[in-house]
Amino acid sequence: MSAVVEFEDVIAVTGSFPVLTGVDVSVNEGEIVLVRGENGAGKTSFLRACAGLLRVSAGSARVLGFDMRVDRRTPRRYIGFLGHENNLYRDLWAKEHVEFRAAAGRGSKSDAEAALAKVGFPSSLWSVPISALSAGQRRKIAIASVIVARPRLWLLDEPHAALDAESRTTLNSVLREAASSGATVVFASHEGALSEELSSRVITLQGGRVAGDSGVS
Amino acid sequence: MLAEVLLLARKDLQIEWRAKVALGQVAPLTLLIVVIFAFALDANAPLLELGAGGLYWVAILYGGTLLTQRSFELETEDGNIDGFRMSPMKVHSLFLGKALALFVQIGLLEIVLGPVILLFYDVQVANWALLVTAGVAGTMAFSVCGVLWGVMAAGLRVRATLLPLLLVPVLAPVLLAGSRAFETALGVRADAGWSWTSLMFVIAAVHTVVGLGTFGFLLEES
Numbered sequence: 001m002s003a004v005v006e007f008e009d010v011i012a013v014t015g016s017f018p019v020l021t022g023v024d025v026s027v028n029e030g031e032i033v034l035v036r037g038e039n040g041a042g043k044t045s046f047l048r049a050c051a052g053l054l055r056v057s058a059g060s061a062r063v064l065g066f067d068m069r070v071d072r073r074t075p076r077r078y079i080g081f082l083g084h085e086n087n088l089y090r091d092l093w094a095k096e097h098v099e100f101r102a103a104a105g106r107g108s109k110s111d112a113e114a115a116l117a118k119v120g121f122p123s124s125l126w127s128v129p130i131s132a133l134s135a136g137q138r139r140k141i142a143i144a145s146v147i148v149a150r151p152r153l154w155l156l157d158e159p160h161a162a163l164d165a166e167s168r169t170t171l172n173s174v175l176r177e178a179a180s181s182g183a184t185v186v187f188a189s190h191e192g193a194l195s196e197e198l199s200s201r202v203i204t205l206q207g208g209r210v211a212g213d214s215g216v217s
Numbered sequence: 218m219l220a221e222v223l224l225l226a227r228k229d230l231q232i233e234w235r236a237k238v239a240l241g242q243v244a245p246l247t248l249l250i251v252v253i254f255a256f257a258l259d260a261n262a263p264l265l266e267l268g269a270g271g272l273y274w275v276a277i278l279y280g281g282t283l284l285t286q287r288s289f290e291l292e293t294e295d296g297n298i299d300g301f302r303m304s305p306m307k308v309h310s311l312f313l314g315k316a317l318a319l320f321v322q323i324g325l326l327e328i329v330l331g332p333v334i335l336l337f338y339d340v341q342v343a344n345w346a347l348l349v350t351a352g353v354a355g356t357m358a359f360s361v362c363g364v365l366w367g368v369m370a371a372g373l374r375v376r377a378t379l380l381p382l383l384l385v386p387v388l389a390p391v392l393l394a395g396s397r398a399f400e401t402a403l404g405v406r407a408d409a410g411w412s413w414t415s416l417m418f419v420i421a422a423v424h425t426v427v428g429l430g431t432f433g434f435l436l437e438e439s
Contacts, residue, residue, distance in 0.1 A: 053299055073433065077305045085296025087303075089228070091235040100228050104221070105305045129235065149305065 003062075004029050004153055004184040005050055010059035012049050019045035021208035022059070027186060027201075032179045034199035035188040042208040043188035044084070047155045050186065051081040064153060077105075080151030082159055086142035088130050094141050095126035102148035115144040120170050135162040143171060154178060156187040160194060172198045218313075221306045225314025229288060230321060238287050239322050244329050247280035251330065255337050265338040270399030270406075273334050274355070274392050280330075281323045281388075282381050285363035288319055289371045289380075298372055301436070308433035312364055316428070320360040327352055343404030347411065351398035354417035358391045361424040368435045391417055 005027040012020040020042050027033050035043045048054035050063055052072030061068040066075040089097055098112040116126065119140040130138060139162045146154065154175065160168045168191075175185050175198060189195040196202065204212035233239050254272045258264050265272075292301040304311060331352075334340065342348055366383045370376040394413040401410025 051299075051303065053302060072437065073308070076303050079303065081299065081303050083296055083299055085299075087296050087300030089232055089291060089297065090295060091232045092228070096231065100224070103224050145300075 002029050003027065004031075004064055005186065006060070006062040007049075008060040010049065010061050011057045012045060012054050013057050014045070014054070019054070019208055020049060020056075023049075023205075023209055025203060025210055025213065027184060029184055030179055030182055032175060032185040032198060032200045033187070034195050034202045035186060035205060036190070036195070036202060037205035037211070041205040043205055044157050045208070046205060047081070047157050047186065047188055048083075050153070051079055051155050052076055053081070075153075078152040080146035080149045080154045082142055082146050082154075082156045084157055084161075086138050087145070088138055088141060090129065090131040092130060093127045094121065094130055094133065094137075097130060097141060098144045098148055101145040105149045107148045107150070111148045112144070115147040116141070118147060118170075118174060119144045120167055136164055136167065139163055140167060143174070147174065152183055154183060154185040154187070156185070158189055159187055160189060160191050168194055218307055218310050221310035222314045222317060225306065225311060226317040226321070229291065229315065229318035232291055233287075233318075233322060239284055239326065243280045243283050243287075244326055246283070247276045247326060247330055248333055250276045250279060251333055251337060262339055266340050266403075267400075267405050269334055269338040269340045270403055271392075271396035272338075273330065273399060274395040276330060277323065277327060277355070277359070277395075278385065278388060278392055280326050281319075281359050281363065282384055284322050284326070285319060285367045285384065286377065286380050288315060288322075288363070289367040289376070293371055293376070308436065309429050311436070312368075312428050312432040315364045315367075316360045316425075319363050320356055323356050323359055323363075324352075327356060340403045340405070342402060344402045344410065347398060347414065348402035351395060351402060351410065351414040351417065354414050354421065355391055355395040355398075357421035358417045358424065359388060361421055361428055362387050362391070365424055365428040365432070365435075368432060371436075372438075391420055394420070 003026045007023045007025045010020050010023040011018060023046060035046060037043050045054055049056055049061065052068055052075060056069050064075045064078050095112060098116055099109050102108060102112045121140045121144060130141060159171060163171060179185050202214040203210055251272065255265060292298055363384060366387060367380060370380040370383060373379060394416045397408055398410045398413040400406035401408050
């Protein structure tokens with residue numbers, strides 16, 4: 001299996017504050033990796049660095065074979081990123097939003113419908129403005145927007161947030177299916193059993209560096 | 218690339234159509250500015266006729282700046298700036314798509330405002346071709362400048378106040394050229410209206426080239 005994320009002694013800074021202080025980690029294709037750690041441990045920063053949204057100041061960072069210190073934009077075509085916020089256009093209808101994301105990634109309208117159905121978003125709400133929906137429903141639209149991009153690398157920050165029990169189980173199924181088809185999933189979560197049950201590997205961050213890795217003996 | 222440009226522009230216009238910010242808030246506000254100018258000048262007909270072109274562009278400058286702000290608000294609310302950066306579309310398409318959507322909105326604003334100026338300020342159009350061409354040139358210049366400077370302010374907390382501060386000085390030449398061209402088109406100044414119009418096309422072209430070259434960098438660094 002080839003490495004999808006290869007970080008060696010990666011340092012990243014936000015403002016003047018070092019958020020990653022020497023991360024060494026390698027994630028292989030098809031893995032489902034849970035990133036955990038206390039608040040401020042660097043989970044979100046790690047995911048953002050993988051997505052190229054956070055500049056790597058020092059060290060070696062390769063994602064999907066691209067050197068993130070040279071080109072942060074090209075690999076994003078193959079990455080699906082879901083942060084704390086949902087990245088939704090609130091005045092669009094749910095279906096319109098996912099259709100837009102699908103079209104941006106050369107997908108079709110039927111891809112959008114399939115993705116909404118997959119996350120259990122009811123068709124009766126497809127033509128409702130996003131601003132009128134609940135937090136959980138918005139999260140589902142955000143997840144559907146990642147699905148339609150057909151990413152090779154999924155980077156998810158607290159993906160279960162705001163979802164009900166049934167939807168959390170559905171999300172886990174979606175992520176397992178993605179991994180079984182060759183995609184790689186890296187997600188940060190504070191959900192205990194639910195996340196551990198999903199993941200094939202757990203990386204623990206502390207103070208901006210890897211403090212534990214179940215994949216390393 | 219054209220498909221991506223149209224896709225992004227369509228999305229922006231669809232959102233505006235739903236939210237009705239341009240038509241429901243910005244257009245009435247610019248109309249109000251035009252009316253207030255008339256009151257401020259004490260409904261002095263010769264003065265209003267003389268200043269109609271300039272006052273029109275001042276109102277458009279104000280309304281257009283609000284529309285530019287709104288255009289980038291869409292890309293920053295709910296963490297959307299990350300979605301915008303992560304977009305698989307080419308950066309050139311992002312720049313041109315935003316500019317096209319802004320062009321349509323500012324153009325509509327101008328179309329709404331035009332008859333009001335003619336009516337309230339009692340001016341006659343002496344050269345329709347010049348008026349329309351100058352309007353198109355000014356709108357193009359405004360749109361590309363707006364997107365170029367809008368993305369610079371997009372990632373900042375103070376963008377609401379910073380964008381006008383950045384944009385208005387940059388658009389001052391467009392305001393000047395548009396005013397002169399309109400004054401010629403309205404027959405109140407025997408001046409080189411076409412030259413001023415050409416200047417606006419040059420400003421639009423220069424900013425388009427700069428925008429295409431720098432938009433990706435500015436998007437990452439904003």
